[in-house]
Amino acid sequence: MRQRIFSTLFALLAIFIVMNVTGIWPQFYDGLRQGVDYATSQEGRDLFESDLENAGEVPGAQAPAPSAPVGADHLAARATLETLTVKGKAAKTGYTREQFGPAWSDVDRNGCDTRNDILARDLVDETFKPGTNDCVVLTGTLPYEPYKGGTNVAFERGSKDNGLDAEHIVALGNAWISGAQQLDQATRTAFANDPLNLVMVDPGQNRAKGDRNAAEWLPKNTAYRCDYVSRQIEVKAKYSLAVTQPEKDAMTKVLDSCQ
Incomplete structure (x- = not known):
């Protein structure tokens, strides 16, 4: 039982680290504060998918246009x-x-x-x-x-x-x-x-x-x-x-x- 608890905690910690590094956690946390049910509601699932797509983006920033080869x-x-x-x-x-x-x-x-x-x-x-x-x-x-x-x-x-x-x-x-x-x-x-x-x-x-x-x-x-x-x-x-x-x-x- 203790080993299972530690395994679960370790997995949750790993998920938190990944979400924080990729930029998902702040958006996910804001959703929790607003009462979004990520587990069961369609709104929650849509928001989570959007968070994944926008991970690492800087608000207001535009992606650089691809540059053509010079000459x-x-x-x-x-x-x-x-x-x-x-x-x-x-x-x-x-x-x-x-x-x-x-x-x-x-x-x-x-x-x-x-x-x-x-x-x-x-x-x-x-x-x-x-x-x-x-x-x-x-x-x-x-x-x-x-x-x-x-x-x-x-x-x-x-x-x-x-x-x-x-x-x-x-x-x-x-x-x-x-x-x-x-x-x-x-x-x-x-x-x-x-x-x-x-x-x-x-x-x-x-x-x-x-x-x-x-x-x-x-x-x-x-x-x-x-x-x-x-x-x-x-x-x-x-x-x-x-x-x-x-x-x-x-x-x-x-x-x-x-x-």
């Missing part, structure tokens, strides 16, 4: 770069803008042309032309202009001072000499209107770039170069476009600097 996209870009065909530039013979379909087609059939879709995607506080079903963007603010690094850049349709360009990250001319001339018309049109390959930028930077590849031109804003090169690689992989050896070397150099 994961850039690491993926490096791997994808190794899959791209490396060869010299093809001749630009036959290239015209029309080879990539009508400018700013409505390829997704949402009633808005691609340029307005990208404006609506990238701007905040937009206003729209009345009667266009919120399609034609009249004004707005670009929170971050990636090529120069400006913030809160104003846009006003038709304004010489407050304009923005929908820029092809892989330029159409570069795509043509990288393999797009072998694509059919529908695929080239999709390429020219693919949101993955479009971003709103400063017009001067767009014109300065022209059809140049990464070996010949990079954004003035060095903080954006890793994302810029990574996006170029993603686009070229999607449409089976090639890179030149100097272009690949330049992309690799940029990716080497990415955090």
Whole structure:
């Protein structure tokens, strides 16, 4: 009998220690003080299960959000770069803008042309032309202009001072000499209107770039170069476009600097 009593006391002590260490005991004790019957009532069983689930939590504290691997996209870009065909530039013979379909087609059939879709995607506080079903963007603010690094850049349709360009990250001319001339018309049109390959930028930077590849031109804003090169690689992989050896070397150099 005495041994059984000691065994029972030891077991209860062990349970108390575990409950105290895990943080269950204070909540359990408060329940007892409030008259909760943990043994027989449904309320008591629900509270006990809740105590178990919340053991060790600090009141008011939020669980830390899982962190993504640093530079994961850039690491993926490096791997994808190794899959791209490396060869010299093809001749630009036959290239015209029309080879990539009508400018700013409505390829997704949402009633808005691609340029307005990208404006609506990238701007905040937009206003729209009345009667266009919120399609034609009249004004707005670009929170971050990636090529120069400006913030809160104003846009006003038709304004010489407050304009923005929908820029092809892989330029159409570069795509043509990288393999797009072998694509059919529908695929080239999709390429020219693919949101993955479009971003709103400063017009001067767009014109300065022209059809140049990464070996010949990079954004003035060095903080954006890793994302810029990574996006170029993603686009070229999607449409089976090639890179030149100097272009690949330049992309690799940029990716080497990415955090």
